[in-house]
Amino acid sequence: MSAQTALIIGASRGIGFELARQYRADGWRVLASVRQPADAAALEALGCEVLQLDLDNAAQCIALGKQLEAEQLDIALLNAGVYGPQTSAPTTPSADEFDTVMHANVLGAMRLLPLLGPIVARSGGRLAVTSSSMGSISLRSNTSGWLYRASKAALNSLLVDASLSYAPAICVALHPGWVRTAMGGDGADLDVSESAAGIRSTLAGLTAAGNGHFFNYNGTPLIW
Numbered sequence: 001m002s003a004q005t006a007l008i009i010g011a012s013r014g015i016g017f018e019l020a021r022q023y024r025a026d027g028w029r030v031l032a033s034v035r036q037p038a039d040a041a042a043l044e045a046l047g048c049e050v051l052q053l054d055l056d057n058a059a060q061c062i063a064l065g066k067q068l069e070a071e072q073l074d075i076a077l078l079n080a081g082v083y084g085p086q087t088s089a090p091t092t093p094s095a096d097e098f099d100t101v102m103h104a105n106v107l108g109a110m111r112l113l114p115l116l117g118p119i120v121a122r123s124g125g126r127l128a129v130t131s132s133s134m135g136s137i138s139l140r141s142n143t144s145g146w147l148y149r150a151s152k153a154a155l156n157s158l159l160v161d162a163s164l165s166y167a168p169a170i171c172v173a174l175h176p177g178w179v180r181t182a183m184g185g186d187g188a189d190l191d192v193s194e195s196a197a198g199i200r201s202t203l204a205g206l207t208a209a210g211n212g213h214f215f216n217y218n219g220t221p222l223i224w
């Protein structure tokens, strides 16, 4: 039997890199995207096949879709994301701040989901986005990271639409926990290896009933 294949979009560092490392260590074939060519070497050293993708570049997204057309993707994870302004109260972002966050977190997903959805559907695989509990409207108890929250809420909306569009792919949004990465900071709760292990196990345990749902890294369902 051939190895299972995982596609990880945004694998240069942080949670994406650790997921690539763990899937490779488990014998998977890993297609891992980076935006800077210089970040390819560390992933290649793990045995990943590296793809170049900047979500802000529409032509690169289309090229990636074509490149992957014939692939069997058991898992495709849109993990790349940016936080943007570190605000603690509703604060109007600059147009550049808005574009940076919304282009990476929302437009990037709107470019890739229609390309990857049919491939994952044909493969009978799982299509996931790395969202955040900060994108949940119902779980909200403060307004920090106003722009980031809005972008992840929009991403969640896109994921639900994907779940209505790409059967039999199982489409889910994931909260990775608060993780010690460049984005999460040193004071975060979780080591990146624990988050990635939980995400892998959650994805592995999904059934069709999970389609269109939101899960914590440890498999606990979250509310939108």
Ligand SMILES: NC(=O)c1ccc[n+]([C@@H]2O[C@H](COP(=O)([O-])OP(=O)(O)OC[C@H]3O[C@@H](n4cnc5c(N)ncnc54)[C@H](OP(=O)(O)O)[C@@H]3O)[C@@H](O)[C@H]2O)c1
Pocket (backbone or CB within 6 Å): 009, 010, 011, 012, 013, 014, 015, 016, 034, 035, 036, 053, 054, 055, 056, 079, 080, 081, 082, 083, 103, 104, 130, 131, 132, 133, 175, 176, 177, 178, 179, 180, 181, 182, 183, 184, 185, 188
């Ligand atoms: N860490 C946390 O506590 C936490 C909590 C909730 C959700 N999340 C989510 O988890 C995901 C991974 O976060 P992380 O903590 O691993 O963050 P990170 O260490 O800052 O890594 C972010 C990743 O996204 C990539 N990326 C950003 N913008 C991109 C673009 N326009 N095109 C392509 N790739 C792009 C980065 O590539 P470069 O190296 O090229 O910049 C990098 O690989 C994100 O979606 C984040 O929102 C994280």
